[in-house]
Amino acid sequence: MPERTILICRGTGCVSSKSPEIMEELENLLEVHGLAEKVEVKQTGCHGFCQRGPILIIEPDDIFYCEVKVEDVQEIIETHLEKGEVIDRLLYTDPQTGQHVPNYKDIMFYKNQQRVILQNCGHIDPEKIDDYISAGGYVALEKTLAMTPEEVIDVVSKSGLRGRGGAGFPTGKKWQFCRNAEGEPKYVICNADEGDPGAFMDRSILEADPHAVLEGLVIAGYAIGASHGYIYVRAEYPLAIERFAYALETARERGYLGRDIMGQDFSFDIEIKKGAGAFVCGEETALMASIMGKRGMPTPRPPYPAMSGVWGKPTNINNVKTLASIPVILSKGADWFASIGLEGCSGTAVFALTGKVANSGLVEVPMGTPLNKIIFDIGGGVPDGKTFKAAQTGGPSGGCIPAKDGEINVDFESLAAAGSIMGSGGLIVLDEDTCMVDLSHYFLSFTMEESCGKCPPCRIGTKRMHEILGKIKAGRGEPSDLQKLEELAYTIKNGSLCALGGTAPNPVLTTLRYFREEYEEHINNKRCPALVCKDLIWYTINPEKCIGCGICARKCPVGAISGEKKEVHVIDHEKCIKCGICFQSCPPKVKAVEKKTN
Amino acid sequence: MSSNIEDIINIHGRGPGNLIQILQDIQAEDSYLSVDSIASVSEAMAIPESRIYGVATFYKQFKFIEPGEHMIKICQGTACHVKGSTPLLDVLESYLAIKPEETTEDGKFSLERVACLGCCALAPVMVVDNEVYGKMTQEKIGELLDTLRNGGDE
Numbered sequence: 009m010p011e012r013t014i015l016i017c018r019g020t021g022c023v024s025s026k027s028p029e030i031m032e033e034l035e036n037l038l039e040v041h042g043l044a045e046k047v048e049v050k051q052t053g054c055h056g057f058c059q060r061g062p063i064l065i066i067e068p069d070d071i072f073y074c075e076v077k078v079e080d081v082q083e084i085i086e087t088h089l090e091k092g093e094v095i096d097r098l099l100y101t102d103p104q105t106g107q108h109v110p111n112y113k114d115i116m117f118y119k120n121q122q123r124v125i126l127q128n129c130g131h132i133d134p135e136k137i138d139d140y141i142s143a144g145g146y147v148a149l150e151k152t153l154a155m156t157p158e159e160v161i162d163v164v165s166k167s168g169l170r171g172r173g174g175a176g177f178p179t180g181k182k183w184q185f186c187r188n189a190e191g192e193p194k195y196v197i198c199n200a201d202e203g204d205p206g207a208f209m210d211r212s213i214l215e216a217d218p219h220a221v222l223e224g225l226v227i228a229g230y231a232i233g234a235s236h237g238y239i240y241v242r243a244e245y246p247l248a249i250e251r252f253a254y255a256l257e258t259a260r261e262r263g264y265l266g267r268d269i270m271g272q273d274f275s276f277d278i279e280i281k282k283g284a285g286a287f288v289c290g291e292e293t294a295l296m297a298s299i300m301g302k303r304g305m306p307t308p309r310p311p312y313p314a315m316s317g318v319w320g321k322p323t324n325i326n327n328v329k330t331l332a333s334i335p336v337i338l339s340k341g342a343d344w345f346a347s348i349g350l351e352g353c354s355g356t357a358v359f360a361l362t363g364k365v366a367n368s369g370l371v372e373v374p375m376g377t378p379l380n381k382i383i384f385d386i387g388g389g390v391p392d393g394k395t396f397k398a399a400q401t402g403g404p405s406g407g408c409i410p411a412k413d414g415e416i417n418v419d420f421e422s423l424a425a426a427g428s429i430m431g432s433g434g435l436i437v438l439d440e441d442t443c444m445v446d447l448s449h450y451f452l453s454f455t456m457e458e459s460c461g462k463c464p465p466c467r468i469g470t471k472r473m474h475e476i477l478g479k480i481k482a483g484r485g486e487p488s489d490l491q492k493l494e495e496l497a498y499t500i501k502n503g504s505l506c507a508l509g510g511t512a513p514n515p516v517l518t519t520l521r522y523f524r525e526e527y528e529e530h531i532n533n534k535r536c537p538a539l540v541c542k543d544l545i546w547y548t549i550n551p552e553k554c555i556g557c558g559i560c561a562r563k564c565p566v567g568a569i570s571g572e573k574k575e576v577h578v579i580d581h582e583k584c585i586k587c588g589i590c591f592q593s594c595p596p597k598v599k600a601v602e603k604k605t606n
Numbered sequence: 607m608s609s610n611i612e613d614i615i616n617i618h619g620r621g622p623g624n625l626i627q628i629l630q631d632i633q634a635e636d637s638y639l640s641v642d643s644i645a646s647v648s649e650a651m652a653i654p655e656s657r658i659y660g661v662a663t664f665y666k667q668f669k670f671i672e673p674g675e676h677m678i679k680i681c682q683g684t685a686c687h688v689k690g691s692t693p694l695l696d697v698l699e700s701y702l703a704i705k706p707e708e709t710t711e712d713g714k715f716s717l718e719r720v721a722c723l724g725c726c727a728l729a730p731v732m733v734v735d736n737e738v739y740g741k742m743t744q745e746k747i748g749e750l751l752d753t754l755r756n757g758g759d760e
Binding site: 020021023024025057058059061202203204205206207208211212242243244245246281282283284285286287298299300301302303304305360362363364368369400403404434436438442447450451454458460563565566585586587588589592593 | 665684690736737745
């Protein structure tokens with residue numbers, strides 16, 4: 009038995025900051041130091057704290073090292089493993105107290121979370137089925153197979169689980185519809201087409217705990233009476249696809265998938281379908297069209313997928329997080345799950361907390377947790393002394409909640425009442441440097457490009473809204489534009505075929521509701537208060553501060569800055585493309601480059 | 607080339623549901639979908655070319671022009687946007703003298719905007735030849751392009 013285990017994160021985030029090289033170096037040096045027998049190195053999936061990656065945890069000491077570099081490995085071995093001393097400089101620093109926090113469980117980011125769906129993430133090796141099994145995996149499946157499908161659906165219904173893809177439809181009811189539907193064969197689909205830009209919960213779960221999703225899908229298949237499952241994953245997530253494919257292989261070998269699962273009279277298999285880059289394919293009917301090899305365009309409902317889905321057969325579609333909740337519900341019981349969160353909205357919510365926040369990453373909290381608690385107690389607030397302005401939930405289909413409403417509970421109903429949506433779990437924190445007009449324009453450019461073009465309100469409407477927002481951003485807005493935006497928004501909302509169009513105006517409507525004065529500043533005074541909209545800002549060099557070091561002139565990609573050495577430099581506004589490289593490269597002590605607006 | 611296409615089609619099967627996977631595999635080998643390869647797929651699967659184009663052009667992933675030696679993808683997801691990916695794109699455009707979805711004249715670089723790479727905690731992010739570069743700045747871009755131009759792998 010090894011005395012210690014080193015867990016090293018190999019999620020996409022940590023891999024990009026070189027965790028595979030660190031793992032290799034660790035294994036090599038442990039060998040050199042004769043510790044290979046005593047210390048086990050284990051790869052895990054995402055810990056959720058990608059921003060501080062690469063992350064390395066030493067157990068049983070429970071020490072959490074972050075932003076580890078290959079060069080640090082030697083010291084970790086010599087100082088920590090051999091001398092038993094903790095290396096202070098690699099510990100997490102609390103942004104509020106400035107103190108080093110050695111213990112994993114004491115870090116605010118983790119301490120204030122309640123991990124149910126993410127319980128295994130970062131603790132097991134996603135490529136080892138035995139790791140999943142020793143963490144209680146496949147117990148739920150065994151239990152399931154000893155129950156009748158109706159009993160399984162009953163447990164799911166009683167747990168109060170609602171779809172985590174965004175709509176919040178009761179999962180048990182959805183399963184029942186499909187079970188009752190006539191037609192054979194039936195299909196179950198895991199929707200892992202996580203298209204919301206700014207969200208990565210589903211990717212992380214698939215990378216860190218693929219068997220949980222797999223087990224959930226098999227249970228769904230049993231409950232509904234399906235023999236075939238699909239998982240539809242974005243092609244942009246190669247690691248998630250690789251890990252899931254490997255999980256399928258090992259599950260088949262162990263008899264958790266395939267013919268006569270666990271020796272029972274139930275056969276079920278899963279096929280991976282890769283998305284090809286279309287946001288609208290997150291919509292159920294579009295997703296099914298794509299699975300059938302067609303253009304991913306939505307079709308009117310009814311018929312609902314439960315009646316006529318893939319290949320015209322009854323089909324049930326659930327999000328990754330919904331399915332990952334299923335094994336826990338069956339093993340710990342419906343009452344246990346229902347006791348978490350709110351009545352009518354039980355369980356936990358998983359968010360990808362990103363943007364202008366000190367600790368960004370994956371966060372899981374009980375439904376109904378106040379927004380401020382997520383942003384401040386887990387996220388550590390807004391960094392660099394800036395002020396919290398708003399939080400954006402639900403991606404391009406959602407809206408912005410202003411800082412003044414930060415006490416709002418995060419659950420399906422409360423967010424909808426504030427004009428936003430829960431969505432699949434993107435939570436982007438905005439500070440004073442975020443321009444709400446620019447953000448709305450950004451979201452509309454996204455939905456406009458992703459509109460499949462089938463129905464005119466969405467196809468033409470989003471384009472018109474985008475044009476008006478572009479005009480306002482460029483300083484050519486007129487007072488009547490705001491009313492036009494609102495009229496268009498309601499037409500698109502009411503007239504669109506699917507949820508993409510139906511929710512596309514939300515970012516504009518919520519920012520108009522809470523930040524109207526910012527639009528008016530752009531229109532009436534041609535000002536961008538957040539200093540973002542390019543046509544309304546300019547860069548200048550303060551002659552009293554410039555020391556003539558010439559760094560900005562050398563970095564400028566268009567040669568717009570001139571000046572002799574040790575003399576004040578000047579920006580040629582005709583040439584300047586306002587990329588901000590001068591602003592960024594001016595030495596912090598000098599800060600001579602300034603951003604201005606009217 | 608067409609024998610490869612034959613192999614790919616045989617692996618997936620000729621059912622209409624496999625068209626997207628087949629096109630994905632062809633693109634993985636050739637880096638884009640050429641006129642010839644689409645014609646071969648059409649013949650082998652007995653699907654009209656017009657329908658294959660209909661499907662392929664719907665999805666962002668598919669390319670119809672051969673991309674450059676290095677593929678630069680700049681993430682335009684929300685987290686990246688609020689953390690300043692637009693100015694990064696401006697710098698890339700002016701350094702490379704191309705617009706997104708274009709390739710430099712010397713065939714060295716292609717530039718692409720992508721919606722979200724799922725590395726939001728490292729925003730702003732760009733990906734060069736499948737390697738993720740997180741917490742990017744305008745300054746770092748110049749250095750990175752120089753390394754790539756000089757043929758270095760860093």
